[in-house]
Amino acid sequence: MKLWDELKGNFVAFKDKSRTVKMYVCGPTVYDTPHLGHLKTYTVYDALAKYLKFSGYSVLYIQNITDIDDKIINRALEIRDDPMSLSEKYTKEYMDIMRKAGIDSVSFYAKATRSVPDIINQIRVLERRGFVYRLPDGMYFRVWMDRNYGVLSRQVPENQVSGKRAKVSELKEDPRDFVLWKFRKPGEPYWKSPWGDGRPGWHVEDSAIILRYLGTSFHIHGAGADLKFPHNESELSLMRCMKGNSNICKAWTYSGVIRINGEKMSKSLNNGISAREILDKYSVEAIRYAFLSSNYSSEMDFSWGMMDEASQNVSYLNRAFTRIRTMKHGAVEIGARNYAETFFGYLDDNFNTRMALVTLYEVSSEIFKHEEISEDEAGILNKMFMVGQEVLGVIRNHESISIEPGTVVSLLELRKRLKQMKMYGESDSIRSALSESGIIVEDSGEDVTWFKER
RNA sequence: GGACAGGUGGCAGAGAGGCGAUGCGUGGGACUGCAGAUCCCAUCUACUAGGGUUCAAAUCCCUACCUGUCCUCCA
Incomplete structure (x- = not known):
């Protein structure tokens, strides 16, 4: 499979299946309930991780949880809650949403607050190499010392500065410098460190977690596109200064941002739709689709x-x-092998899920045109649809049925007999009763199919 | 202002030099006790504008305009 690397601007191929694919995705800051944007990004990477596993790789997928941050503290102050219990609450909320959305491929969630020793270690190393200096409010990173700062986002230094909207501290050696360790203010949560009590800065949190769990060489970095600058740029810079070169991650990938009414969905614009709201209104499969x-x-x-x-x-x-699973086996062939090749070809080509879904759709319409299919082809199609179900998660799992299948079958037997006697009122009431318990019954000539709704 | 993405039929959205993807919607038909589902047919001078390259351009080049993202916290 190949993926587009935003850093180098080319495709990187994954071929060696004996190797573990190491993957990191920037997780959320837990100060509020997740919105659609989070859901989209994590759904995409969930599907990608699952596809890699399906393709034969073992996958180590790490995600961080920023559970200490200015935003958490501010929000806690606003509602007079304790910052730590606030972030705990929203961590649980996040996990709950992920579970509901069928996102379960992350190997390990690394909390910032649990990674403080790793973060301190990293700052120490950087300090020893002269990248760190002290200001009254914290320890800062010297951006100018990394000549490659800006390669990821293609931001030239003038631009990094000329953003006149940023209020930069007068004291900083360079306006681009960012904080690695923030000293505590009264009432704020803090950890001990060689430089004084305080808490980690955001960028160093990710680089420390990556180094700790994936090392200085990994395969896929994922994040929402809005994190590219300055977050990922700074994260990359820190890792580069730790390692000494830029060969850290093979593919820097980005999940496109969600827009609503033409504008990015974001907290500041107050145009967000919560993940919970959409999960209440639509099935997981529809959302993932x-x-x-x-x-x-x-x-x-x-x-x-x-x-x-x-x-x-x-x-x-x-x-x-x-239909694939209930169709009679016969001589009819629809070219399943070609469809499967196309389908997997798309997924291998920079994870083109859209075209893979289109292919699934085309196969489906082909299936409905025939009454039977060869056993061989049924097997191939079954495999494709299993990927649709287990990897992409856009096909419902039929096994979860609330009523005993045996009960349904005997009710349908009864209904069939009633229909033969033209007692339609009675037969229809069986259908509507089943429908009320979520079982949809459909006739097509003599054949009756039934499945669970939603 | 700078960097980076884009601008495709009623809508959503692929493609990437020469066959009008695909879905939704709309109209008609078939099937059917009804409902649902499914199928068939139709909806076609679609590619922001203007130049250029070419036998041939939605696709390559230039210019303009428009939209979005980032340059502040953001998935």
Whole structure:
């Protein structure tokens, strides 16, 4: 499989399946409930990790949780809560959302507060090498010492400075310098360090966690596109200064930001839709379909209409999958092998989930045109749809049925007999009763299919 | 102002020099006790504008305009 590397601006190929793919994705700052943007990014990387596993790699997938930060402290102050219990609450909330969204491929969540020793170690090393200086409010990183600062975001130094909106401390040696260790203020949570009590800066948190769990050489770095500068730039700079060269991560990848009414969804614009809200309104499969139906790196306009469309498409794929598994085996061939090749080809090509879904859709419509299919092809199609179910997560798992399947079958037997006697009122009431318990019954001629709704 | 992405049919969104992807929507039809589902047909001078390169450009080059992201916390 190949992925686009934003740092070098080229594709990198993954071939060696004996190697563990090491993957890092920037996690959330837990001071509020997650919104759609979080959900989108983590869905994309969840699917990617699962696809790599499916392809035969073992995957080590680390994500951080920023559970100490200015925003957490400020929010806690606002609502007169303790910062640590606030971040704990929203960490639980985040985990709950992830579980509900079927995102379960992360090997380990590294909390910032649990990584303080690693962070201190990193600052120490950097200090020894002369990258660190002290100001009254904290320890700072000397950006000018890293000549390559700016390569990731292609920001020339003048631009890093000319952002006139940033209020830069007069005391900093260079306006670009950022804080590694922030000294405590009264009432704030703090940790002990060689420089004084305080807490870690944001950028060094990620670089320390990466170094600790993945080392100075890993494969995939993922984040929302809005984190590229200054966060990832600084994170990369720190790792570079630790290692001495830039060969740290093979593929810097970005998940395109979600827009709503043409603007980025963000807290400051107050145009966010919470992850919880959408999970209440739509099935996990529909949500994942919506997110995976555009390229992971491109921006995405969100609308409720697109969610409805995704729901419909998911339902179509589900029906097709049911049909594949219940179809008679015969001589008919639809070119399943070609479809499968195309399907996996797209996924291997920079994880083009959109086109993979289109392929799944085309296969589905082919399936509905025939009454039977060869056993061989049924097997191939089954494999494709299993990937749709377990990797992309856009196909419902049919096993979770609330009523005993045996009960359903006997009710349908009864209904069939009633229909033969043309007692339609009675047969329809069985159908609607089942529908109320979430079982949809559909006739097509003599054949009856049933499945769980939602 | 700078950097980086884009501008494609009613909408969403691929493609990337020569066959009008795909889905949704809309109109018609088939099937059907009903409902649902599914299928078939139709919806077509689609590629922001203006120049250029070419036998051929939505696709390459230049210019302009427009939109978004980042340059402040952000997934």
